[in-house]
Amino acid sequence: MGEFELIRNFFAAAPCAQGGEGVALGIGDDCALLAAAPGEQLAISTDTLVAGVHFADPCDPFLLGQRSLAVAVSDLAAMGAAPVAFTLALTLPTVEADWLQAYANGLSAMAQSCGVRLIGGDTTRGPLTLTMTVFGRVPAGQALTRSGARPGDLLCVGGELGNGAGALPLVLGQRSADPEITEPLLAHYWSPQPQLALGQALRGKASAAMDISDGLLADCGHIAAASAVGLLIESEKLPMSRALLSFLGENGARSAALSGGDDYVLVFTLPEAELAPLLAAGWPVHVLGRVVAGQGVVLLDAEGRDITPSTRGYQHFRETP
Amino acid sequence: MGEFELIRNFFAAAPCAQGGEGVALGIGDDCALLAAAPGEQLAISTDTLVAGVHFADPCDPFLLGQRSLAVAVSDLAAMGAAPVAFTLALTLPTVEADWLQAYANGLSAMAQSCGVRLIGGDTTRGPLTLTMTVFGRVPAGQALTRSGARPGDLLCVGGELGNGAGALPLVLGQRSADPEITEPLLAHYWSPQPQLALGQALRGKASAAMDISDGLLADCGHIAAASAVGLLIESEKLPMSRALLSFLGENGARSAALSGGDDYVLVFTLPEAELAPLLAAGWPVHVLGRVVAGQGVVLLDAEGRDITPSTRGYQHFRETP
Structure with a gap:
């Protein structure tokens, strides 16, 4: 043998x-x-x-x-x-x-x-x-695809963003930090928890969904393209962990949350009436913005100004893919 | 993009x-x-x-x-x-x-x-x-596994053996030959035809089956082990192509048919009563031997003597897996 x-x-x-x-x-x-x-x-x-x-x-x-x-x-x-x-x-x-x-x-x-x-x-x-x-x-017929988002739907995520990208300098040994920072970030990187229960709870409710592997902006771009809609993201609403904010500061954390990959949390669109029951049932649903007629992804600041960064892609560990 | x-x-x-x-x-x-x-x-x-x-x-x-x-x-x-x-x-x-x-x-x-x-x-x-x-x-329940061979069943293959191994020196540029030899052997190597129709025709008939990728003797060993039986192979009954016999001679061809890999024809065991209807329907079924109580694979010559070679494995292109 x-x-x-x-x-x-x-x-x-x-x-x-x-x-x-x-x-x-x-x-x-x-x-x-x-x-x-x-x-x-x-x-x-x-x-x-x-x-x-x-x-x-x-x-x-x-x-x-x-x-x-x-x-x-x-x-x-x-x-x-x-x-x-x-x-x-x-x-x-x-x-x-x-x-x-x-x-x-x-x-x-x-x-x-x-x-x-x-x-x-x-x-x-x-x-x-x-x-x-x-x-x-x-x-049959209940799978969550990327193509069902409709203008008026809410744009939501299932958890904190940016932890995967925040962990990368720690994974690569390029930076060090205190354990209260490194432990949650490294745990997220090495042992991400697929949101299986949330995905199943969203059947028949979410109009489109995917998991964030290439970064929020890039993956929202995939939903926008597949659904032939536009997506507005309010930059003030990004859920971010305390560890990420401590490690990268607010600007760095926001950048990781928008363009970092390896988050493996769900991003999905939801008719507005579906939100309250999901929140009442305790599901982690964070509203980031809204689906609109049009195409592409637009990032808005607190005053509603377009602050969409010109580069949306995230470079995985060393090079894309 | x-x-x-x-x-x-x-x-x-x-x-x-x-x-x-x-x-x-x-x-x-x-x-x-x-x-x-x-x-x-x-x-x-x-x-x-x-x-x-x-x-x-x-x-x-x-x-x-x-x-x-x-x-x-x-x-x-x-x-x-x-x-x-x-x-x-x-x-x-x-x-x-x-x-x-x-x-x-x-x-x-x-x-x-x-x-x-x-x-x-x-x-x-x-x-x-x-x-x-x-x-x-x-x-459900009709898949052909390796584990159902029973003593008394016939041991059969669905086509010629050894062409894959015969083609290898041609593929590697180690030997050359006339087109009537190289064409069928190279065609078999580069474009093997999975025996899909035969496999489906054997549902409910064959007691065990697999495809030959590691060589007849090695793969028969897998059926023998999974079914907890012995297999007798009559070396005179190996179906071999004219091209293979011309290229390698009778001994070389027999060795390729027994121990060569990459044949991708089916080897299967069949209760004797199933043979005639399959042949009558035109399926390519070549009887090689028989399932017996015991374990392992034994190769017999025309006089019934045990001529099992000591090494059964076939070295794929360069090295095993």
Whole structure:
């Protein structure tokens, strides 16, 4: 048995490959099998992380395991899908048992937290690259897409913005700070919590949704384009963490919240009548602005002046994508 | 818009991303959506190909497009699943329009031939790596697994063996030969035809099945282990192409047929009563041997002597996985 076949057996025995509703056949055959329920659709998303491009190499394999799965599962949250399963295509330059064990532990921790089961994949030799494909269930016709925003809807986010970008200088070792700053920011970076429950709660309520991976302005641009509407964002309303404000100051924090990536909180549009019941039920909904007729994204200051920055894109870890 | 976002738009417009039954939402949102039909299961398989490990770099991008998809879809054939869709995670060192166009053309040709639609994926910068995840539908409980072989069943394959391994010295430029040899072997290597129709015809008939990617002996070993049975193979019964026999001679061809990889024909076990109707219906079924009580794989010569080779594994393009 080759070492890569041993790795397959190792993952088949890992906690993340056990249990899971809706999985009819897991690791070990030519295909995995997922049960299909009448009236449901299967939501599918694929994300690749390349060493040296999307994460520093070397880095802590446990944290990488957590983060690599969370980033992918966040796309299920964005569709309002209930998480089911994932596959892992793992390309490794060398086989190191300690690395694999720590990576699998991080993966298992996040899989348990998200309610997904590892059902298959591939293990190959080559430059360190991770491709996750995630699967979720959603009632037919109820998935949250990017294309349903209508003028008059509110523009909302599901949590604090900018923490991912704020953490980056800490992750890269370019800056240091006190633990009350570094701990929440690094926790957000390495162990983002996909907003799965919020996404499912927004089914039949939100008119459009996605998760913020490229930064608020850039991702709002995707909703605006897919829905053929304009979006107005009030810069005074951005929810930001105390740690981010302490670390970067108000201007720096605002910039991270607007253009930083890796937030993995949901941005969505909501008919106004849906807001009060969601708030009353305790869901984290922060109103940032409004959908208007037109196109593109406009950022407004407290006096209603257009202060949209000219560059909206966010450069991931080193380079886009 | 960054160049990698342009690539996403490029693939969204490619022929392989159009049409397709059962696809409720294709490329462009956080997730794709597949329709779920009552009483069906979704079969899922992931395959990674790394440049320099699983294929020579550089190589013809059109041929790579064909081959990379065929290799993955072959796992759907092995489960008896009807093909539906696939995702592509493409990691590229540089963006070259000609390369991408040729790759997408090859992908589209194979996608059309197999009846699968590209529904999503990811495009990233890094060392050239392709990860395909393929999706198919199968009636619940009718998937062909590796674990159902029973003593007394026939051991069968769906076509000629050894062509993939026979082609390898041609692919690598290590040998040359006349066109009547090189053309069929190279065609098999670069454009293997997943046995999708045969796989579906074997539902409810074959007791176990898989596709041959690691070589007949190694893959029979997987069926024997998963089914907890022994398999007897009669070496005189191996179906081999005229091109392979001409190129490698009888001994070389037999060795390629037994231990060569990349055949992508189905190997399956069949209760004896199922054989005649399948043959009468014109399905390509070649009986190689029999399932027995016991364990492992035994190769027999014409006189029934055990001639099992000591090394069964096949070294893929350069090194195993």
